[in-house]
Amino acid sequence: MPYAIPRPAVQPLSQILPDEAVLMMGAGPVPIPQAVAHANSLVINHLGSTMAQVIDQVKKMARYVFQTESPYILGVAGPGSAAMEMSVANLVEAGDRVLCLVNGYFSGRLAEMARRAGADVTECPVPLGECATPALVAQWLDQVQPRVLTLVQGETSNTTWNRHLPAIARLASDRGCLVIVDAVCTLSTMPLEMDAWGIDAVITGGQKGLSSIPGVSLVALSHRAFERILARRAPTVQWCLDAKLANAFWNEGKYHYTAPTSGVLALHEALRLVCEETLERRFARHRACSTSLQAGIEALGLALFVQGSARLNSVVGIQVPEAVNADAVRLAMTQRHRVEISGSFGLPILRIGQMGEQSRAHNLFRTLHALGSSLKDCGATVDLPGGMSALEASLATHHAAL
Ligand SMILES: *Cc1c(COP(=O)(O)O)cnc(C)c1O
Numbered sequence: 001m002p003y004a005i006p007r008p009a010v011q012p013l014s015q016i017l018p019d020e021a022v023l024m025m026g027a028g029p030v031p032i033p034q035a036v037a038h039a040n041s042l043v044i045n046h047l048g049s050t051m052a053q054v055i056d057q058v059k060k061m062a063r064y065v066f067q068t069e070s071p072y073i074l075g076v077a078g079p080g081s082a083a084m085e086m087s088v089a090n091l092v093e094a095g096d097r098v099l100c101l102v103n104g105y106f107s108g109r110l111a112e113m114a115r116r117a118g119a120d121v122t123e124c125p126v127p128l129g130e131c132a133t134p135a136l137v138a139q140w141l142d143q144v145q146p147r148v149l150t151l152v153q154g155e156t157s158n159t160t161w162n163r164h165l166p167a168i169a170r171l172a173s174d175r176g177c178l179v180i181v182d183a184v185c186t187l188s189t190m191p192l193e194m195d196a197w198g199i200d201a202v203i204t205g206g207q208k209g210l211s212s213i214p215g216v217s218l219v220a221l222s223h224r225a226f227e228r229i230l231a232r233r234a235p236t237v238q239w240c241l242d243a244k245l246a247n248a249f250w251n252e253g254k255y256h257y258t259a260p261t262s263g264v265l266a267l268h269e270a271l272r273l274v275c276e277e278t279l280e281r282r283f284a285r286h287r288a289c290s291t292s293l294q295a296g297i298e299a300l301g302l303a304l305f306v307q308g309s310a311r312l313n314s315v316v317g318i319q320v321p322e323a324v325n326a327d328a329v330r331l332a333m334t335q336r337h338r339v340e341i342s343g344s345f346g347l348p349i350l351r352i353g354q355m356g357e358q359s360r361a362h363n364l365f366r367t368l369h370a371l372g373s374s375l376k377d378c379g380a381t382v383d384l385p386g387g388m389s390a391l392e393a394s395l396a397t398h399h400a401a402l
Contacts, residue, residue, distance in 0.1 A: 018338075020338060021338075022334060022338050022339065022340045023338060023339045023340065023363060023366060023367070024340050024353075024358075025339055025340060025341050025352050025353055025358055025363060025367045026340050026341045026342035026351065026352070026353055027156050027185070027208075027315050027342040027351050027353050028156075028185065028205075028207045028208040028214075028353060028355065029207035029208075029213070029214050030207060030208060030211055030353055030355050030356050030357055030358050031211070031356075031357040031358065031363075032211055032212060032213060032266070032270070032357065033211060033269070033270070033273055033357060035269040035272075035273065036211065036212055036213065036266045036269045036270050036273075037266075038269075039262070039265035039266045039268060039269040040213050040262050040263065040265065040266035041262070042261075042262060042265055043261055043262055044261050044265070045261070046255075046258045046259040046261050047253065047255060051259075051261065051264075052253050054264060054265060054268055055075075055250060055253075055264070057268060057272075058073070058075070058264065058267060058268050058271060059071075059073040059250070061268075061271035061272060061274070061275050062218055062220065062271060063220075064274075064275060064279070065187065065188055065210075065271060065274055065275075065279070066187070066192070066194045066202050066220040067192065067193040067194050067195060067196065067279075068194040068195045068202075068220050068222070069195060070194070070195070070220060070221060070222055070223060070226075071251060072220065072221035072222070072223075072225070072226045072243075072247060072251075073218065073219075073220050073250065074086070074218070074219050074220075074221065074243060074246040074247060074250050075216060075217070075218055075219075075246070075250060075259065075264060075267070076216070076217050076218070076219065076241065076246065077215070077216060077240075077257070077259065077260040077263070078215065078216075078217060079205060079214060079215060079217065080182075080184035080203065080204065080205025080207075080208070080217055081109065082217060082241065083184070083203045083204065083205060083217035083218065083219045084109065084110055084113060084182060084184075084203050085113050085238065085241055086203075086219050086238075086241040086243065086246070087180050087201040087203050087219055087221075088110060088113040088114050088117055088150070088180065089113070089117055089236050089237065089238050089241050090229050090232075090236050090241070090242070090243040091148055091178055091180060091200070091201060091225055091228060091229065092114050092117040092118075092119045092147075092148055093117075093118070093119075093232060093233060093234065094117070094118030094119070094234070095118065095119070095120060096118075096119045096120065096146075096147045096148060097119070097120045097122070097144055097145060097146045097147055098111075098114040098119040098120065098121050098122070098146050098147065098148045098149075098150065099121075099122050099124060099140055099141065099144045099146035099148070099149045099150070099177075100114060100121055100122070100123050100124065100149075100150045100151070101124050101126060101132045101137065101149070101150065101151040101152075101162070101168075102123045102124065102125055102126060103125075103126035103127075103128070103130070103131070103132065103152070103155050103158070103160050103162070104128075104152070104155035104156075104157040104158045104160060105155070105156075105157035105158075105345050106152050106155060106156055106157055106182060106184070107150070107151060107152045107155055107182070108123075110150040110151075110152070110180070110182060111123050111150065114148070114150065117237075119148070122140070122144045122146070124136070124137065124140045126160075128158060128160075129158065129160055129305065129306045129307065129310060130160065130310050131160060131161060131162045131163050131164060131309070131310040132151065132162055132164065132168060133164060134164050134167040134168055134171060137149075137168045137171055137172075138171050141171060141172060141175055141177065145175075146172075146177050147177060147178065148177060148178045148179075148180060149168075149172040149177050149178070149179050149180065150180045150181075150182075151165070151168065151179075151180075151181060151182070152181070152182040152183075152184075153165055153181055153182065153183045153185075153186040153187075153190075153192060154183075154185045154186040154190075154312045154314050154315065155312070156184070156185040156208075156312075156314075156315050156351075157344060157345050157347075158305065158306070158317060158344065158347055158349070159305055159306050159311065159312045159315050159316060159317030159349075159351060160306055160310050160311075160312055161186075161306075161309075161310055161311060161312040161313070161314075163309055163310065165181065165192075165197065166193075166196075166197045169181070169197045169198050169199050170197065170198050172198075173198030173199075173200075174198075178200040178201070178224065178225055178228060179198065179199050179200050179201070180200065180201040180203070181199050181201065181202050181203065182203045183202050183203060183204050183209075184203060184204055184205040184208055184209075184217075185208045185209060185312075185314045185315060185355060186209055186312075186314050187202070187204040187208075187209045187210060188209045188210055188274050188279070188282055188356070189209040189282070189283070189286040189313070189314045189354070189355055189356070189359075190283055190286065190287075190313065190314065191279075191283060194220055194222070195222075199222070200221065200222040200224055200225040201219060201220070201221050201222070201225050202219070202220045203217070203219055204217060204218050204219075205217045206263065206266070206267055206270070208314075208353075208355045208356070209314065209355045209356055210267070210270045210271070210274065210356060211270055211273075211355070211356025211357045212263075212266050212267045212269075212270035213263055213266045213267075215260065215263055216260050216263030216264060216266070216267055218267070219243075221243065226243070226247075229243050229244060230244070240257060270356075281401075284401040285359055285401055285402060286313060286314070286354060286355075286359045287313060287401070288395070288398030288401035288402060289354055289358075289359035289360070289361070289364060289395075289398075289402070290313035290314070290316060290354040290359065291313065291394065291398075292364065292391055292394035292395045292398060293316055293352065293354060293364050293367075293368065293391065294311075294316055295390045295391065295393075295394040296364070296368045296387045296388065296390050296391030296394070297316065297318055297352075297368070297371075297387065298390070299383065299386045299387045299389070299390030299391075300368070300371070300372050300375070300382045300383055300384065300386065300387035301381065301382050301383050301386075301387075302318050302319065302321065302375075302382065303318075303319040304316065304317065304318060304319070305317030305318060305319050305347070305349045313354060314353070314354055314355050315342075315351050315352070315353050315354065315355070316351065316352045316353075316354060317344070317347075317349045317350075317351050318349055318350045318351070318352070318371075319348065319349060320348050320349060320350055321375070321380045321381075323379065324375065324378050324379060324380045325378060326343055326348065326349075326350055327343065328378050329350065329371070329374045329375055329378050330342075330343060330350070330374075332373075332374035332377050332378060333370045333371065333374045336370075336373075336374065336377075337366070337369070337370030337373065337374065339366060339367050339370040339371075341353075341367070341371070350371075352367060352371070361395050361402055364391060364395070365388070365391065365392075368387055368388060368391050369384070369388060372384040372387050372388070
């Protein structure tokens with residue numbers, strides 16, 4: 001008697017995945033180093049002395065990367081958004097006033113999460129392509145008197161950098177307001193000093209700046225933040241994201257849920273490579289690669305989306321020339337050149353990631369060539385040799401940082 005639901009006909013992965021992998025140069029996930037890929041292929045027990053040693057090192061390395069002495073480094077099985085939700089759900093209680101700086105899609109997601117946590121949310125809108133200024137934020141802080149402030153360091157969706165983060169965090173922190181910072185795309189690509197800047201929760205994912213795999217993320221909480229959690233009137237609704245339960249695993253070796261051991265091992269290797277490179281050298285490499293790519297894009301004859309000092313280096317936004325179909329350009333890049341970049345959320349821009357392994361000279365040449373050549377095929381007028389030569393010239397001046 002055959003089953004009512006018949007057996008499906010499927011292809012093995014070997015027929016779906018190309019022999020030559022596509023180079024992922026979009027807004028994440030990003031290519032991973034071999035050590036990370038190998039670690040991700042292992043499964044170990046989530047409890048016991050081996051895992052304890054791994055967790056201990058992950059926390060030590062994360063403290064360096066987050067620049068914090070806090071013991072509250074917590075992992076979460078989930079995407080960057082789960083780390084965002086873990087921060088918001090634990091630090092926000094129903095009825096709390098929360099101020100959210102919104103300059104794009106991801107900062108707006110933090111506001112939405114705070115609303116779902118029952119907060120009385122005030123959104124401080126920031127004009128598209130601009131960063132929030134300390135003067136503006138001071139005004140809103142005084143007017144709203146929030147218990148929690150949320151913002152992103154880099155708004156991946158439209159490539160804006162909140163460059164005044166240190167001053168803004170200080171303003172909030174001095175007023176006793178907790179500061180939640182989403183650093184999913186920026187962590188380890190540019191400076192972020194959790195303790196020195198007075199930040200209470202730093203959120204990161206695996207698949208962007210850290211060049212690890214998607215699905216395992218980290219949150220760092222300050223002492224002040226953890227005290228606020230211990231003093232909650234009601235327990236955190238989301239059991240899996242409960243910071244107290246997560247802390248029991250991450251700091252006391254007690255069972256919470258079965259940790260994603262492969263992903264934690266991958267994260268261990270990604271963090272180890274950051275430590276080996278050092279933050280100073282890693283930031284310099286990202287700056288050199290991103291600014292050289294930007295110089296190459298402009299020399300192609302294209303305009304960058306964000307002007308001046310609000311421009312993010314971790315993800316580069318490019319204005320699509322009028323009469324050119326951005327999706328057709330991306331399709332040509334993938335099919336003919338095997339390079340993938342990102343479109344955007346409704347904006348007429350293309351985005352190229354400069355996170356972790358994406359910031360390597362050989363990847364820049366391949367990507368800029370694929371972009372210029374595909375734009376040409378789609379009817380745009382671009383100076384391809386000019387762009388390539390500007391990239392080469394800029395990289396040469398930054399040679400020591402590569
Ligand atoms: C990618 C990203 C997120 C979301 O991460 P997921 O892993 O997709 O959940 C959040 N914030 C920023 C700034 C991001 O770049």
